[in-house]
Amino acid sequence: MPPRKARDQPARQANVVVGLAPEVIAKRTKRHLDELERSNYAEPTVSFLGEEDGDQSAKSRARQTISDKRNQADGGKKKKSSMNVRTAILYRKNLATLIDESGIASLPPHVPTYLTAVTPPPREPPRLMCSVCGYWGKYKCKRCAMPYCDLNCEGVHNETRCERRVI
Template structure:
């Protein structure tokens, strides 16, 4: 639980007497009223110093750049809604996924699974390729585990 500054002041204030069961009813009531007045005064102080920060952008800066370039005039003149932009975007994505490339003229080169160099030997257990004797030894340790 976070303690505010007002609660700290209320707890450490010397003017508020500590209430106990042996005290009379009048002193307890005065302690409550003192606490209430302290809370009210602290609330007034926090409200008095409160200022809302508002940063205004200069209108000359924003208006001077609108519509100056060809692309910005085209965008401002098109009056497309956000739904139209999303529809166009999904249509182009569907076209992209429908494209098919030709098979490669060159054969697929196998890469070593350990170091990434061109591998010419394959593991008999898993079929992973290796390029040298050191990579084969490393792969057999990993493959057997």
């Protein structure tokens, strides 16, 4: 049998993506975080007004905590929650508002606070996470450089999430 001819395949180019400017990346990250902050807001679902024991539905009984059941069994009445707990539930605030109200920005720079906490830069490069499902993003979009993990996530990214930025 004659020796097989080796097929010469052309060398593939690596999926090289030109690095984006740090300003573009910072702007994109800030916009994404602002969008998450807006979508994370939830209206309070707990109502303290006009709650009577006689008109409790099965759904509300199923979600009742064990400590609430014990309190009702002991005295027959539900204990009133403290004003601080009630205020925290009714008037939820996002992290930026809580930081502003705490006044930690006015503390001296040598006092460690949430705003002054830093860590040394990492030794390894950042791990790419799929922008669709959160798995390890092995590939990058050629148009916007966002990572994705497989063909399914690439399709979702191209249809809905790609910012169509030419690099």
